Amino acid sequence: MKPAAATRRKAAALRVLHVGAEIFPLLKTGGLADVLGALPGALRRAGVDARVLLPAFPALRTSLRGVREVAKLRTPSGGAPAQLLAGHFEAPALAGVPIYLLRHDALFGRPGNPYSDEKGAAYPDNHTRFALLGLAAARVAEGADPDWLPQVVHGHDWHAGLAPAYLAFSRAAGASRAASVFTVHNLAYQGNFAPSVFGGLGLPAAAYTLHGVEFHGQVSFMKAALHYADRITTVSPTYAREIQGAELGCGLDGLLRQRSQVLSGILNGVDEQVWNPADDAAIVHTYSAGHMAGKAACKAALQRECGLTVQGDAPLFAVVSRLTEQKGLHLVAETVPEIVSRGGQLLVLGNGEPALEAAFTQAAQAQPQQVALRQGLDEALAHRIFAGSDVTLVPSRFEPCGLTQLYALKYGSLPLVRRTGGLADTVTDCSLEELADERATGFVFEGFDARDLTLALRRAFALWARPRDWRTVRSRAMAQRFGWDTAAASYLALYRGVVSA
Secondary structure, rough: OOOHHHHHHHHHOEEEEEEEOOOOEOOOOOHHHHHHHHHHOOOOOOOOOEEEEOOOOHHHOOOOEEEEEEEEEEEOOOOOOEEEEOOOOOOOHOOOOOOEEEEEEHHOOOOOOEEEEEOEHHHEOOHHHHHHHHHHHHHOOOOOOOOOOOEEEEEEHHHHHHHHHHHHHHOOOOOOEEEEEEEEEEEEEEEEEOHHHHHHHOOOOOHHOOOOOOEEEEHHHHHHHHHHOOEEEEHHHHHHHHHOOOOOOOOHHHHHHHHHEEEEOOOOOOOOOOOOOOOOOOOOOOOOOEEEEHHHHHHHHHHHHHOOOOOOOOOEEEOOOOOOOOOHHHHHHHHHHHHHOOEEEEEEEOOOOOOHHHHHHHHHHOOOOEEEEOOOHHHHHHHHHHHOEEEEEOOOOOOOOOOOOHHHHOOOOOOEEEEEEEHHHHHOOOOOOOOOOOOOEEEEEOOHHHHHHHHHHHHHHHHHHHHHHHHHHHHHHHHHHOEHHHHHHHHHHHHHHHOOO
């Protein structure tokens, strides 16, 4: 009886194919990789048969184990076919998650990151590359793998934006029954291309209309997804509301308002196998909310590593981010004197806009014992910064979800954030009212300007001057739970709803 029951449970498992362009820890340019590296595993723990389809970029292809060819697929524009490979990755967070890789060396076997060359220039044929990814997802939904057929195809960001379009026309032709879900991780990145590329996408002529992929005379992968997907999600409830307005709607707010009944926000989570100060091998001393001595050791080690004065009573503010205007880092540059004059320290990790890099370089050279800059992407150093800092600055103009503040909460580095998107959903300000109600977990400001950021910095210094209250807020921050299992439960409810519709 037990084997038969197990077979019935396995047969009843909801089958979901995730489609994206990067995955942690093997290939990462941003938070999208963290999501694809954690959500499928959390869904499998919830009983979903979740799998992932990715382009066979070199870092992924060389990491695939147990490789088998599933099918050969035609490209939308003709030419050499692509291979659909199946296997698995050995990374702990991805253990047990079946992987499909779409191999086409002429399109995906290139140096540089998934989207641009070694000089940072976007590949001119990105429309062809990612159209193939979307088409491959539809082909899997049509039965390209004879051993597995998804009920839901879940695309992530514009790179998978054509998957819902191909799937819609596939369903209309009776070739598939799969539903589509699309998650907007950042609406500002839309995958817009000249109209001349449309003929090579393999979509019917009817798709190039206002009610299709056309967007102000261009072909838009994001617009395609928002029009054709059965359900649309974003990565926080507040961002789901914000993108329906003109300020953050990026020209697509009208369509999103029209589709508001199928639009929802589900917060991202934290992968505790990767981000957990109690057993993080990347930091010099582990600690937990109940045993905080290790955090002081991490702070001293970080100060030494970055050339700052080793001073436990100096609040250490940190930035782990791309250095861009959208992330509000010009506001941080303007408020360096405020931090330093009040006895604080600032450590910045990241790179980006030359003017911001220059501003932080100048500040670090002028006051090397209180300000430090580390340029580039360094995952291990990011762990050490969250563990050693007292406050993490996330003053973004907009932030769909934000993972930085979630990591900061986990490590007891109180987030100082602007009230937008997922930052508004996850951090509660240390106002007198919230302190009295025992809800405060960080510092929140409203206006996207240096004045409001300065006021928030002053609240942080004021709380720092009351060590007992600081420790109370820090313990509460570390007790917040934003696990992927919670997000997975919300996605599972969404999938069930779209499958039964």
